[in-house]
Amino acid sequence: MEYRKLPHGAEEISVIGLGMGGIHNASEGEIVKTLHAAVDAGVNFLDFVPSKACAFGGYAKALRGRRDKVMLQVHIGADYSSGEYGWTTNARKSIKEFEARLASLGTDYADFAFIHCIDEDADFDKVMNGAAWDYALKCKQAGTIRHLGFSTHNAGIARRFLATGMMDLGMFSLNPMYDYTDESAYGKGSADDRAALYKEFEAQGVGISVMKAFAGGQLLDAKASPFRHALTSYQCIQYALDRPGVLTVLPGIRGLADLNELLGFFDASPQERDYSVVGRFAPPETTGVCVYCNHCQPCPAGISIGLANKYYDLSHMGDEMAKSHYLNLEHHASDCTECGHCNKRCPFNVDQMSRMREMGGYFGI
Incomplete structure (x- = not known):
């Protein structure tokens, strides 16, 4: 495993962490087995936004006796009150759900608490001038939250978060498709603007945890990719890791087989990681x-x-x-x-x- 240091802290974060959007497809036993294998392999950064709340039982079991070996990214604004993933800007519901997530995971603190999925200026204004942000600041002071962060798909919103001077980590959608095309709502911002944003993250000492590194699988499928050429998961991971500010990439997994495939990245040759083919697809102006x-x-x-x-x-x-x-x-x-x-x-x-x-x-x- 390789690690990168959090600029605003002493933590060393594994360059591959785990997204959990699809883990609910696995049985509870498979979830436990997968997370144990991940931790044993040195993975120490876990995001907890599964598609269904039923996955949290497996998480809690997997974390027993291993909580101090991992850092948890828990979101303020992720809503599981229906049993399935949703998101909210309602402060009361956001706070209630955040505390429920900590309880369901069997922990009394979040290593990183993220203001969740803010892509519009109106939502930013509502959340950052309201009770949810005040709550996050109080929890940070009390130690219930160790570090503050945010998640967005919008370069402009990311800059507004950076301007607060309060953030340690930002979760951002990052891959060649989003950087060089405008074919997805998850990749808002021109190529030049997004490239400048990554440098702004690094210059301000705010790390990036990467979501959607494979563009939801589109980049791995030649027919679905806007480039009409399939990249490999290892090429996408290396592309993200080479961007300024990036500390960790969080691919989604569905179980042990997906984890083992990801970990193969560290045994891959430089040629297998080489994404220079992207240069053939990039628009001339970029x-x-x-x-x-x-x-x-x-x-x-x-x-x-x-x-x-x-x-x-x-x-x-x-x-x-x-x-x-x-x-x-x-x-x-x-x-x-x-x-x-x-x-x-x-x-x-x-x-x-x-x-x-x-x-x-x-x-x-």
Whole structure:
């Protein structure tokens, strides 16, 4: 397992966590077996928004004796009063359901409490100026909530949450389809705007937990994909993990077989994870921008081109730590020999040699 540190905290979060939208299809015994196997494999980040409330019994059993080994992402606004998933902006119901979820999971705290599924400005205004947000702040102070977060599919709403200065983590829908097309309501925002948003998350020290990494399975099916080409789950996971700010990807699972398939990511070769084919599908107007995919590697001069670009972009956005991260790299842009290797290999048509010259002047070495 690989881990990434929460910027606003000491927690190390597994780069693959678990979404639970489809786990209700498994028996209680299968749920317990699956979660035990996940924890044993080092998975320590779990989101709890199943499609049906019946799944919570299996969760509770699986967590007994293992609560301290996992971090739970529990949502304020997820409504299971009917027995099935729903969402609400009603403060009283949101609070009641949040407390019911903690009780059903057999715990007295949430590692992360998320303001749930806010995609409209009116909903943001209602929730963030109401009793539900006041409740979240009080629980944070009391320790019932360890970290505050939010979930949205809307880049503009994400920025409003970031502007509060109170968030530690944001759950956001992220995949090549949402980043490079406008064919889904779950991927709101232009390619350039979404790319800038990920950098804003990182610059502000707010992590991203990724939902819909496979676009609901569309990207895994050539007929359903807007690119008319199937990507693999491993390509989608690596794509998400390479975006700035991303700490963990939360694919949905239905049981042990799905878990084992996910964990195969760590044994996959670089070629199996390589998503550079996306560059062939991206609209021409979105190319020319480094996405840190490292398809240009290995650099003959030893420069970590993806990281150098990332720190350069973040520094431009005002991230004060980015320059020191850049300076700590073993090789810098000034080491570039302009051999052209990176330009020939870049699937997104970035003129990396020109970028290296810019960086050398900007950072002064």
